Amino acid sequence: MSNSILSKSVLILNTNYSPMDICSAKRAICLFYNQKVEILESYREKVHSPSISLLLPSIIKLKNYVKNNNMEVILSRKNLLIRDNYQCQYCLSKKAPLTIDHIVPKNKGGEDSWTNLVIACQNCNRKKGNKTLKQSNMDLNKKPRKPNKIQYFQKFIKSEQNSWKPYLFMESM
Numbered sequence: 001m002s003n004s005i006l007s008k009s010v011l012i013l014n015t016n017y018s019p020m021d022i023c024s025a026k027r028a029i030c031l032f033y034n035q036k037v038e039i040l041e042s043y044r045e046k047v048h049s050p051s052i053s054l055l056l057p058s059i060i061k062l063k064n065y066v067k068n069n070n071m072e073v074i075l076s077r078k079n080l081l082i083r084d085n086y087q088c089q090y091c092l093s094k095k096a097p098l099t100i101d102h103i104v105p106k107n108k109g110g111e112d113s114w115t116n117l118v119i120a121c122q123n124c125n126r127k128k129g130n131k132t133l134k135q136s137n138m139d140l141n142k143k144p145r146k147p148n149k150i151q152y153f154q155k156f157i158k159s160e161q162n163s164w165k166p167y168l169f170m171e172s173m
């Protein structure tokens, strides 16, 4: 099995169809074989191994209801990149290496939070340094917010994930 196929994103729904999480196809297949989930939608690709032949899952639904559906998105470098579209929030460059900038610098009391961290290209990060926005005379593309999980899931949708849309309130069923 090719690894790129197995790393495709799979949407996990609770028993009541509310979106819960995103996992890799590899994990989804494990959950399926452990009878934790049913497969609602599949990609076109098939996965083969000596013992299985299965269409690659794209949406799975849990068999047992999970009560604590935490809709918080964890603050991490990867999730900041997703929120900020892999773009410097000062100049909109997508040029690697992208860094994380503290809007209010750490040494001025700025904390690690969704509203104080943005993705910045190396140039802008260097230019801003340990200054505040005002001192550096720089502007943000948009006010950074804490993402909600639905918006966050929506960012995973490419043309291949069109079948996710009804579950993420992007079109009617």
Ligand SMILES: [Zn+2]
Residues within 6 Å of the ligand: 088, 089, 090, 091, 092, 093, 120, 121, 122, 123, 124, 125
């Ligand atoms: Zn920049």
